[in-house]
Amino acid sequence: MTFTRLATGKKGEDEAVKELLRRGYHIITRNYRCRFGEIDIIGEKNHQLVFIEVKTRTTLAFGLPQENVNYRKQTKIRRVAxxxxxxxxxxxxxxxxxxxxxxxxxxxxxxxxxxxEEAF
Structure with missing residues (x-):
């Protein structure tokens, strides 16, 4: 992963947090890690714990950002959650x-x- 890619991911996560706060989410933690992987953001809204994956793109040449959260990635996120x-x-x-x-x-x-919301 190059610095540019890291910077893009960080910028995307920072912007995601701003948007989530604007929508009434409470951010509990960022970049939670365990032996199964990582979750970008864990938040809460309406008394519900929300596990949030952030995908950031600077080009759509490889598809929309959300298209990268495939079944395999969803399974990994569920295990980490x-x-x-x-x-x-x-x-x-x-x-x-x-x-x-x-x-x-x-x-x-x-x-x-x-x-x-309720993505999978």
Missing amino acids: QMYLVETRQFHRDISFCVVAVQLNREGKIINIEVI
Whole structure:
């Protein structure tokens, strides 16, 4: 992963957090990691714990950002979410999964940001 790619991902996550806050989400943590992988953002909205995957693109040559959250990625996110619930003893919580698709131009300015709630 090049610095440019890392910077693009960070910018996308930062913009996703701003948009989620604007929509009434409370951000619990960012970049939660365990042995199964990572979840970009864990938040809460309407008493529901939300596991959020952020995908950022500067070009649509490889498809829309959200198209990269395929079945394999969804399965991995579910496993990481399960581990988070075990570690934090929050078995009783209602949960959902969300994808935030961010499109930036080459200068890093937002072209589009889409929050897909109940994505999978």
